[in-house]
Amino acid sequence: MTAQRALVTPDLAASQRRILAVLVAAQILSGAGLAAGITVGALLAQDMLGGTGLAGVPSALFTIGSAAAAVSVGRISQRFGRRPGLALGYGTGALGSVGVVAAAVADNVVLLLISLFVYGAGTATNLQARYAGADLAAPAHRGRAVSTVLVATTVGAVVGPNLVTVMGDFAEGLGIPALAGPFILAAIAYAAAGAVLWVMLRPDPLLLARAAADTADHAAGPDIEPSSARTWNPSVVLGTTVMVVTQLVMVGVMTMTPIHMQHHGHGTGAAGLVIAIHVAAMYLPSPLSGRLADRFGPRVVAAAAAVTMLAAGVTAAAAPVHSVPALAVALALLGLGWNFGLISGTAIITDAVPLATRARTQGTVDLTIAIAGAGGGLSSGVMVAATSYGWLALLGAAISLLIVPALALHARRV
Template sequence: MTRTTTTATGIPVRPEVQRRILTVLVASQILSGAGLAAGVTVGALLAQDMLGSTSLAGLPSALFTAGSALAAVAVGRVSQARGRRPGLAAGYLTGAVGSAGVLAAAVLDQPALLFAALFVYGAGTATNLQARYAGADLAAPAHRGRAVSTVLVATTLGGVAGPNLAAPTGHLAETLGMPHLAGPFILAGLAYALAALVLAVWLRPDPLLLARALAEEEAAAADAPAGPADLPEGRGGVALGGLVMVLSQLVMVAIMTMTPVHMHDHGHGTAASGLVIAVHIGAMYLPSPLTGWLVDRLGRLKVAAASGLTLLASGTLAALAPGDSVPLLALALALLGVGWNFGLVAGTAIITDTVPLATRARTQGLVDVAVAVAGATGGMASGIVVAATGYPALALAGGVISLALLPVVAATARRRP
């Protein structure tokens, strides 16, 4: 049934509400993207500067990931109980508190406080990803891929602006009597706080709560119970969608993490490796509108399979590319970003399709924990693999691992009526 009027309880029609919700989410994602990118840009450098050593400079990345994993559970549970608006706003506010803690640690020169604050700051990362689910809550099944991609691509705008503001915010920090490297965390704290404010004030009606109300109303009108009747299929959807995102994240982080090291070992400077990583990040988010259209038009399973094939192409090219070839490595990392994007959008749509509204937010939070753990595992294991066998072996192994998606997708397609 197509809904063209307000519901009996006065709830606005779904298309107008969905447009408003996407607008608010895009605004918050631009802000949070700036906060995320600004902090990540200098986190390792700040740790290295405070400790006077590079031995623990990689710890900030691990702390971001650990903090984001815990926050994904918390945001999911709050959203499940009270709606997306309080869940997402609380997550961004926690990220702002973490940013303030980093500033305090920099001023007081307290490394222990820095690491604790970076763990809290990781909540912003988790919330930034969780927002994509809010975009899909009210979307029609035929448009869920595009709704998810709209929220994702907005992160790119802030993600590009954040690192470019590192120098001006550094000068501001020095003016305020803080270390130069603390400056981006001023931006991060303000950006996260503003993102929380935008959501708290304007994300009304709450998309998840409204989706539940509409589902209950439709079920009552049809005199049938709300939600999917086939629970095993729902669990299978969670497993499939989670596997797609977990493998995409594992392979992407492993290859991405060691590419700058590989380039450095072949004599490239930070400008060259920075260019390759910039191409990679752009490929992670900018194709989102096209990916969303493909997910809706061709189907979730076909795009999930395309994710595995694209990641295989990326790993193979990265393994075979000469170490002195910046263009080929940039192309390999671009394919890596596109493959990850395919997996994230398709996996998100699969989970949203198959999880009942009654448990949707909590389940999505748990899936994102698995994604965060996969990223941490890929990052930590990549260094060990490269030290033992070399970068080409790591890249090729990542591509081969991604092929595990194909038989699972094929088996799921065969089971479908």
């Protein structure tokens, strides 16, 4: 068995480096598509649907679409591998982006709602890619592997919102409403990301991890303890709870920030800058988060997520309405807290689920996360219409503290 491991391990290490390089390239492209809906989705809906109370509908729709896609991508990946699952997910996201542009041109609200739902597949796939980065990683390096994939999203996700004005001018030149312009970029970005994965993600990380486990006594990544073989064991519940809470709070506050800024005289350029900073904070700190999770354990990073989200909510509530820098700080903290939650939750779940059911379970977990995000997006507009943006931010701060008792309960049970 020792001889087998000596032969297998170098090949796995080389494959992991290649797989991470391909995933990084795809994530850079898909990041631009991901940022389009975040930046102008609520503004486009406000124009077409009318009223702030409905501004959270786009976020809710593409988050619900993300939930449906998460299950589909997970099941396809479980059966056929990561490559077809991820490529199909990005292709579907590109199709939804084209539909949003068509809906804006035709001023067709029904088509807009359907297309936003389909567009959510790109968001789900962008997040599912992090699991592909961890398939071949050793347990001690899983946090860093996940962070490598996530940080690559930063490039496109930061550039995308800053192209809002440029893409708006480009769209108007084609006779398309300006707010639909970023979705043209999203269609191109998602299609390119899917093509990169379909052509270059070879060998398939999940299939190779299974083969290595079968032939080398799980040398590629030790499986979990038999006692935790149940899908919803305490560790999976904890990881899911951490990601659900951070997703709910992040989506709710983020969705209404461009609307809040518009109502106080800020243009789309300023909103795009704040969202770009927010998205950068969601992904750029990933290497740090991954190293912290590997060194101190993901539960410590999960606790940091709760504290950071609390600070974000308080800062957003206290920010002067005309201060772009103050809102940028609040949204940066919001993104950082989400990053801590995603890295730690992903590491906890990957450690707790065997290869035999890994992709399917991960898809189900992401379904739960997406539903939470949909709830945050849908309720955020209603709450701001009934109260204010400040109260929404404070509620988010309070909800983020639910992570603390979840950690305490898990420590008692395990």
